[in-house]
Amino acid sequence: MSKVEPEVRDVEAGEPPRGGGPRRIPGLVPVAESRLTAEVGPRADLPGRIALQGPPALPVPTQDGGTGPVSAFLRMLGSELSLTFRRPRNLAMLAVLAVVPVILGVVLRLMGDDLADGPGGLIQQVTGNGFFLSFISLSALVPLLMPVAVAVVAADSVAGEASAGTLRYLLAAPAGRTRLLAVKYVNAVLFCLAVASAVSLAALVTGLILFPAGPVTLLSGVAIPLGDALLRMLIVIGYVTAGMAALAAVALALSTLTEAPIGAIAATVVLVISTQVLRVIPQLDVVQPYLLPNWWGDFDAVLRDPIAFDDLSSGLLAFGAYILLFGSLAWARFTSKDITS
Amino acid sequence: MSVTLEAGAPSGASPPAGDDAIVTEGLTKRFKGGQVAVDALDLAVPRGSVYGFLGPNGSGKTTTIRMLLGLVTPTSGSYSVVPLPRVGALVEGPAFYPYLSGEANLMRYDAADPTAPRRTARTRVAAALDRVGLSAAAAKRYRHYSLGMRQRLAIAAALLGPRELLILDEPTNGLDPQGTREVRSLVKEIAADGTTVFVSSHLLGEVEHMCTHAAIMRAGRLVAQGTIASLNGGRAPRVRVETPDGADAARVLRGLGLSAVAHDGHEVSADLGGHATERLNASLVEAGVAVRGLSVVRPSLEEVFVGLTGEGFDVEG
Known part of the structure; x- marks a missing residue:
């Protein structure tokens, strides 16, 4: 009775069956076919496919305008975003991060003269031009506080659903494992963007209210109009988001390993802190380029003239490598693991 | 999938x-x-x-x-x-x-x-x-x-x-x-x-x-x-008669065509088959059998289960 032959199996909804031909148990072909057809468009006409034999398939509402793969993905992403951006915990983290630049600005405004770090120093620059408050704020938040916020959201994303038991219902819906993971990651990246934008915007507004505005003098001494400087700020937001997105990939991979969200969050934060420590040990210079936080601070490349794109692109390359590596790990783990929570 | x-x-x-x-x-x-x-x-x-x-x-x-x-x-x-x-x-x-x-x-x-x-x-x-x-x-x-x-x-x-x-x-x-x-x-x-x-x-x-x-x-x-x-194993419902006149009751039930009649002191049971219990009762009384109780026992899944697994089982109320 017990059969031990290896089995071939479609892991993902909508994926074509692996192992070549459409060998299926005949009794269930028609309905499965109707679902596949509904999900991935007209495939019933592929050669070798047993299309819609037997009793007529039940009608699946395809022409509803709401069930195409893209629109279904967006709908699920929308659901995910509304969970993330309505959750008080996440809003509180965004608020705290946005308040930091305001506090920094007020402190510099009140005590700037006492803190002055000499001509050309960053504080001097802030009091000279409010635009620089955003750089000071990001420099202060990027090493630790922003990563913590990102870790909380990204590391919670799969493990949190697992611990609540909602993961089994999402997958039975069936959300599809690859699809669910993609939604979770895109959601985390958008949260990274929200974090970077919230800090930058709060800093810009505070800086421009409390300090003089005007043409921005870059590190190389060249002055550019404020409008151009604001455009460069967009590059900064993009770069910081990419750096945080790389961390989100690491956090997501950790999140697929456990059913305890707090464990995944703590592991991510510990990882950030320990790599930050490794970075400042001079004897470990060789490993520096491989450490993620090493690249986070390079957004000040936009303060050079012309913009030091070389610095930015090597940072982006590192982020891309991290996203690819840990994204693959997360995928490999999540698509093969038994969901017993 | x-x-x-x-x-x-x-x-x-x-x-x-x-x-x-x-x-x-x-x-x-x-x-x-x-x-x-x-x-x-x-x-x-x-x-x-x-x-x-x-x-x-x-x-x-x-x-x-x-x-x-x-x-x-x-x-x-x-x-x-x-x-x-x-x-x-x-x-x-x-x-x-x-x-x-x-x-x-x-x-x-x-x-x-x-x-x-x-x-x-x-x-x-x-x-x-x-x-x-x-x-x-x-x-x-x-x-x-x-x-x-x-x-x-x-x-x-x-x-x-x-x-x-x-x-x-x-x-x-x-x-x-x-x-x-x-x-x-x-x-x-x-x-x-x-x-x-x-x-x-x-x-x-x-x-x-x-x-x-x-x-x-x-x-x-x-x-x-x-x-x-x-x-349920095709196990038919059985009729159970409580009576002091066990032997007589068994004879009457056999006479009515019931099969698998079992006689155990004050209790007689038989496969009910297609018989109506009220008719059985009438026949028993007519034959002078004093009937103390009459019931139909249907085999339950519980017996089947216990028979199959030999394990303790939560049986609902």
Whole structure:
């Protein structure tokens, strides 16, 4: 009775069956076919496919305008975003991060003269031009506080659903494992963007209210109009988001390993802190380029003239490598693991 | 995704086209550490049946359901099941987002189903809530739901779309008698619409009440499956007569054509066959047999189960 032959199996909804031909148990072909057809468009006409034999398939509402793969993905992403951006915990983290630049600005405004770090120093620059408050704020938040916020959201994303038991219902819906993971990651990246934008915007507004505005003098001494400087700020937001997105990939991979969200969050934060420590040990210079936080601070490349794109692109390359590596790990783990929570 | 295939030749025991909602062949799950949760399971769940999946806690019922839903990968064997978007499932109790309302929770699960049309989502959610009697609590946060309401919300989630198969894992767990009755009548209603219902339970009474078919699991193995009647082993209902005149009563019953008459002191029993008990009583009294008590004993699934497994079992009230 017990059969031990290896089995071939479609892991993902909508994926074509692996192992070549459409060998299926005949009794269930028609309905499965109707679902596949509904999900991935007209495939019933592929050669070798047993299309819609037997009793007529039940009608699946395809022409509803709401069930195409893209629109279904967006709908699920929308659901995910509304969970993330309505959750008080996440809003509180965004608020705290946005308040930091305001506090920094007020402190510099009140005590700037006492803190002055000499001509050309960053504080001097802030009091000279409010635009620089955003750089000071990001420099202060990027090493630790922003990563913590990102870790909380990204590391919670799969493990949190697992611990609540909602993961089994999402997958039975069936959300599809690859699809669910993609939604979770895109959601985390958008949260990274929200974090970077919230800090930058709060800093810009505070800086421009409390300090003089005007043409921005870059590190190389060249002055550019404020409008151009604001455009460069967009590059900064993009770069910081990419750096945080790389961390989100690491956090997501950790999140697929456990059913305890707090464990995944703590592991991510510990990882950030320990790599930050490794970075400042001079004897470990060789490993520096491989450490993620090493690249986070390079957004000040936009303060050079012309913009030091070389610095930015090597940072982006590192982020891309991290996203690819840990994204693959997360995928490999999540698509093969038994969901017993 | 629901169709699992063996790498070798197509299985010889393919189900007759369209007749089964679930078929498993040699389905086995061995967890890391060597524990065999499900061992060479061959299930056949006919379409339109209410199928009781019976077994003590820990006999592999939930692992089987998790395999059918694609949550757990079988170690070996194969299964085929209605495609998942057409399967509604309640697995190991309700699980929802506590800070969302009942309605928002259902919208969330609906959004996860790529085949569910967004346009009709609100209508379908409202209909599902109405069906389980939760319309009034739709806007209430799940956190504030009672246990019974949570269970009903989980059943509503299983009814969000058009379903061909409903998989209910211990649907009455933790419910009060009133809630249990509600769930049972809901299951009957759903089955009356032609939906196949696969319901796991450790309660024999529940399965006997609701189901047309049943399978009995023991320690990961299937020990019996079939219609409830066939599981009862064709054992006919018996009539039991309490009387001080045992010998006379036995003679009268034999004379009336009843078979398998057993005489044990003050108690006489026989297969009832097609006889009406009131007629038997009249004949007994007419023949001068003093009847103290007369009852019909129907064989229960419990006896079958105990016979098959020899294990202790939770028997419902």
